[in-house]
Amino acid sequence: MVKRLFAIMLFVSVFGHSQSKIDSLQQRLGSEKVDSTKVTLLLALSSAYRYENPEKSEEYLQSALTLASRIRDKKYEVRALNAYAGLLNGRSQNDSSITFYKKALSLAEDIEDNSGKGIALIGLGTTYTAKGDLELGEQYHVQNLTFSKKLEDLEGIASSYNNLGNIHNEKGEYKKAMQAYTDAAKINTEIGNVKNAGINMANIAMISQKLNDSEKAINYYEQSDSIFKKVDFLPGRAFVLKGMGMIYRNQENHDKALDKYQQALESYKTMDLKREMCQVYQNIGNIFSDQKKSQLAIHNYHRSLTIAHAIADSINIAMTSQSLGQEFFYEKQLDSAALYSGSAVKLAQALGIDLTVMDGYKTLSEVKYADADYKGAYDYRIQYQTMRDSLYNIEKRDLAADIEANYQNEQKTKEIALLASEKEVQTLQLGKRKNERNGLIVLALFILLLAALLYNQFRIKQKANKELQQLDQLKSNFFANISHEFRTPLTLIKGPIERLEQNPDENLDREEVKMIRRNTNKVLGLVNQLLDLSKIDEGKSKIKSTEGDVFKCLRTAASSFNSHAAQRKIDYRVNVPNETFWASFDRDKLEKIVYNLLSNAFKFSEYGEHVSFKAFYANNELIIQVSDSGRGISEEKLPFIFDRFYQVDNSLTKETEGSGIGLSLSKDLVELMDGTITVSSEVGKGTFFTVHIPMEKIKAPQPSTSPPIKDVRLTTDLPTSFELPNKDARNLPEILLIEDNDDMRHYIKNQLLNDYRVVEATNGDLGLKKASSSSPDLIITDLMMPKMDGMALCKKLKTNIETSHIPIIMLTARAGVENKIEGLETGADDYLTKPFEAKELMARVKNLIGQRQRLRSYYRENENTVHPEKITTTSLDRKFLEKVLNLLQKEYANPDFGVPQMQQALAMSKTQLHRKIKVLTNESPGELLRNFRLKRAAQLLSQKADTVTQVAYQVGFNNLSYFAKCFKALYGVSPSSY
Structure with a gap:
């Protein structure tokens, strides 16, 4: 093969x-x-x-x-x-x-x-x-x-064993790792694959080293290095150098250890093997930690963490974060220690790296004790001790040593067997029965293993299909959301401009101009973010450093959110040292990082909550911390928040708008500046971002004699809140407008106010309540809204007998045919895609209201026959009207049957019954019953079925003069003349 x-x-x-x-x-x-x-x-x-x-x-x-x-x-x-x-x-x-x-x-x-x-x-x-x-x-x-x-295929079998050994090693399952490496070494030796046997020996040396058997580890490393020299295998030699460095570190020979690590690092740099570089930087940090040189240790750990984040290496992210947590504890920086070790424990638990979890528990216990939280310290200590006892026990070490010893014995046995073949034959004959029995056992185990593998393969395919579906859904949601982000401001820009184009003599008022500027800036900001991402992906985005006051820049950027915080009554605290920090940095990229992190914090914070911005300089790094007390992010979603276009909330009812670009862009910009960004969060308690950017402090220039330039405070141009008049008493059709965007709601309302009364609601939940209480003539609703989206709202309205008759126009940025069909299937009477023209909206509103009026007129003009399907637009309304007409047909001759009896039979209140029948027929329930009786009387009189008196009694009238009066009012002639 x-x-x-x-x-x-x-x-x-x-x-x-x-x-x-x-x-x-x-x-x-x-x-x-x-x-x-x-x-x-x-x-x-x-x-x-x-x-x-x-x-x-x-x-x-x-x-x-x-x-x-x-x-x-x-x-x-x-x-x-x-x-x-x-x-x-x-x-x-x-x-x-x-x-x-x-x-x-x-x-x-x-x-x-x-x-x-x-x-x-x-x-x-x-x-x-x-x-x-x-x-x-x-x-x-x-x-x-x-x-x-x-x-x-023996090569393939050996390769699988070696890689399974790597996985068991990562999990801390050293017994299984030693067995897998040993099996691989046996096969490679048998087929004469010298180089790969050397790789297996190097891995056996690594496991022996972790089991504190340095002598055996050195022996195996020397054997494998001898092989790698012969075949000129540089990656293998680098691996041996790294392993020897670990041994010298355990022997506290720090100088030799650093020398080996540096040689390994140079080799990995030559080969551009970033994962191995990440591990070596962590090992160098361990040496400096042993020497109590914490600053150097933290520096190397940060370099390791930066590479791990760049290549999305979750294992090394967890291990390096724990090392940073331990080192910050040594430096008595308890907050940072708890942050990094806590993150390491969560990630290591998800990955199944028990050793890192154990070390994290130990550090957290020490941090809690130093912080006088003795209960927390005790709890973490118990968890640490439990894991330590299960992972490091004598039995596991003895078993691993026995496996390796068996391997050595087997090798010696094979050498002796080559010189004494006759003895080997004799031995095989003596063990024939035992082999037959073992063969049966192996066959049974193989069948069980095959069944398990088939089941696993089925699960793998299912998981792969699910991942592909999730990826398609993520892409679909992103394009839907980004189109909504663009189409809404484009509608608000397009509308006033078209009106100005059609009416050149008319001027735009100041509020409309501000609205156009706000939405133009919003579109420009989205485009700029997409362009920034494109430049970073293509490698065209470069650091453009200029000297300046970093703290002043941060204070200015953070202050731009003051007005936003005041409007939403958020407790916004900015903690930036009131001193000069002069350095060479990229002002534009730093401001974008701050804006995106603060925007994210405000976006997910409710009225009256807390947002904090803190910046300080330590260990040759600018450290920025942004926290909020908002809704927080669940543990399973936290690892993905820096992914491109990922959004924590992708539903149609999400409270905040967004495209999933900001945090990804922030991460890319931080890494472009050789920094790191980390996050921790807890649902219901808030989110905490930490940014570390390497930065050298330089001497500030002497102040000039020119007048000082005042700090410029950026202000957010927030939309004006629009209030309705107390009560619109005009005798005009009433329209309920449900839209969460203030500008869009104000724009649509201004188009409608001349011809209609307008009632507003800012989300689907409020819209449903207002529709039930006021029964408007028409509803205009957006699709994507908080609390309840347009689809759910439309379905509730059309399945409720009180509101099923109200025509609905749905506005949306989703332009696909399938989206339109989905909207119409929920019962919407019309579907309008953003951006739309105001004239088109007005025409559709006029048509739907006019259609309802024509249906009511049709009912009044058809005196003798009524077809519910011709005066209703929904099946629910048709069934209701059929039920009413059947009830009238059954009870019209009963003089004791009136509106109260009609309410009881239909199980509706007086208000509900009056509102529903008035909308469908333009008559009150009493008028409907009276006119139904009069129409039946007219039919009987035209057929000369009986006298006027008898006809009046037959249709439920006891008062003949009242009958004659009502009949003449409806038909213009007396009953006898008719």
């Missing part, structure tokens, strides 16, 4: 090619005519340049992938996809790597390419492990283990 370990072991297996070999490959590529061979040559050239020139390596890979796709050779396309995914994985571009591996896996399964499938499976397992998803990584490696055993 094709060798596949370059993509599936702990390290990459190819490093460096001679220039002569590269020249040879390029010459062959230039003269080659067969396309499939060209693909092979392109892949070989990409591998040759992988470390020396990564850009050129990627260029050859892209060419190979394009050529394989063009010639429709799926087997070569699988090879190119796997190679490209491996390149991205080496750069820690995990999400992109997973995408290409999954494409390769799907294609390999379609064409039954076993080699390509195996590479893709282990590539996926390795990449998910690097992301911190140990469970999913383990599932893919177990799946490949079964697959490789089925094919009897």
Whole structure:
């Protein structure tokens, strides 16, 4: 089978090619005519340049992938996809790597390419492990283990064991890790794969070191390093250097340890292996921590954390955060210690990293004790002790040592067996029965394992489908929300401009001009944010530093939220030292970070809550802290809030607008300035952001003799709140306008006020209450609103007998046909997409109100026959009217039947019955009953069925003069003349 370990072991297996070999490959590529061979040559050239020139390596890979796709050779396309995914994985571009591996896996399964499938499976397992998803990584490696055993592919089996050992090591399961590495070493030794056996030995040395057996660890490291020298395997040698550094640290030989770590760091920088660089920086921080050089330790931990965040390495984020928490405790910075250790514990619990959880409990216990919180200290100490007892016990160490000893004994046994083959045969014969019994046991276990794997594969597919659905939903929600963000201000800009265009002599008032400016700034801000993200993605965004007073800049930026806080009665506190901090920094990017964090804090805070902004300088870093006492963020959503376009609340009823860009942009800008941003939150208690930006303080220039420039305070141009007149007494149709945007509500109301009475509501919940209490002639509602969205509101109105007759126009920024159909299916009578023209809205309002008036007129004009379907627009109204007419048909001859009896039969109050019948027929219940009887009398009289007196009695009139009076009022003639 094709060798596949370059993509599936702990390290990459190819490093460096001679220039002569590269020249040879390029010459062959230039003269080659067969396309499939060209693909092979392109892949070989990409591998040759992988470390020396990564850009050129990627260029050859892209060419190979394009050529394989063009010639429709799926087997070569699988090879190119796997190679490209491996390149991205080496750069820690995990999400992109997973995408290409999954494409390769799907294609390999379609064409039954076993080699390509195996590479893709282990590539996926390795990449998910690097992301911190140990469970999913383990599932893919177990799946490949079964697959490789089925094919009897020993290299694939060994690779799976090695990678499973890596996962068990991350979890702190050293017994399982030692077993997996040992199994891998056995197979690699048997098939003569020297280099990979060396990798397994290095991993066994690492486990021995963690079990405090330094002598054994050094022995194995020396054996593996000897192998790596022979095969010129730089990643392996760097790994050995890092392991030796750990041993020297345990022996308190700090100088030797630092020397080994520095050598390893330089090697990893040469290979651009960021995850390994992150680990080495953490190890260097540990050395300085041992030496009680806390500032140097914190500096290296921050460098490690920055890289871990950049490559989304959750495991190292958790471990480095715990190291920072411990170091801040040594520095007696208790708040920072609690913040970092608390974050580390939460993340480590989610990832299943028990050792980090245990260390976090210990630090938190020490912090609580130092803060005089003895109960909290006791609780954390109990949790720490419980985990320590379960993880570090003598039994586990003895078992791991026994496994390694068995491996050594087996190796010696094989050497003796080569010299004494006859004795081996005899031994095999003696153990024949035992082997048969063991074979049956293994077969049973294999069947159980196969069943478990099939079930796991089913679960994996289900999970993958769910992830794809969630991704599609996230994209759909983002585009819907961003279109809403653009369409609403565009409507408010477009409307006044069109009116001015149609009426050149008319001037816009001051409030309309302010409204246009507010919404223009809003659109401009959204566009600028998208452009900033685009520049960062393309690498075009650069730091433009100028000297200035950092604290003054922060005070100015923070003060721009004063008026907003005052309007919403929020307790807004700004704590920036009242001193000069002169430094070289990028003012624009720093202000954007502050604005986005404060905007987010205010957005999720209710009236009367607290928002805090604090900034200070320590340890050559500018530290910014923004907190609020708002609703907070749930633990399962917290890891995703810095993701592009992610929104905590994506429903149609969300209280605040947003596009999911601000926090992602802030994170990108902080990292562009070599800083870090972290967050902690608790539902119902608020959210806390911390930003660390490296910054060197410089000497401030001498003040000039020119007059000082006053600080400019930025003010937020908040929309004016519009109040309704006390009561509109005009005899005009009444319209209920439900819209949460003040500007949009004011704009629509101004268009309607000349011809209609307007009642306003700011959300769906209030709109439903006002519709039930006032029964307007028409309702105009927005789709996306707080409390209750337009869809839910429309459904409630149309399924309530009191409001089902009211026509509804729904306004929305969602322009898709499916959205329109969904709106109409809920019962909306019309659907208008933003931005819309005022004339179109007025025409639709006039048509719907006119339609209801024509239906009522139709009822009055049809004296003898009434068809409910012709005077109603909803099935609920039709059923109600049919029920009323059937009741009248049954009871009209009963002189004792009146409005009270009608109320009782229909189970409605007097007000409800009057309002409903008046809207549908333009008659009161009493008028409806009287006119129904008179119409039946007219039918009988026209047929000459009886005398006038008898007809009057037959239709429920006891008073003949009253009957004659009512009949003449309706038909213009007396009953006898009719």
